[in-house]
Amino acid sequence: MDRFNSTEDYKWHPEGESQGRMARLRGFDIISQNPFEYGSWLWKSFRAGWVDVDCDHNAPKIPIKRR
Secondary structure (H helix, E strand, C coil): CCCCCCCHHHCHHHHHHHHHHHHCCCCCCCCCCCCCCCCCHHHHHHHHHHHHHHCCCCCCCCCCCCC
């Protein structure tokens, strides 16, 4: 991954990361399912987990649900 998309620096909180991974596996977009305050370290951990699954072509993820 390039530096812009790198998520390794944001994996601070395992619970936030896990919630992000599960949200993406279930087909939810990154904004509607993120329960954390935007920009917080928990939000960044959620995003890191979500992006990891989104970039993994072998992950058994559901297509993103459109509103």
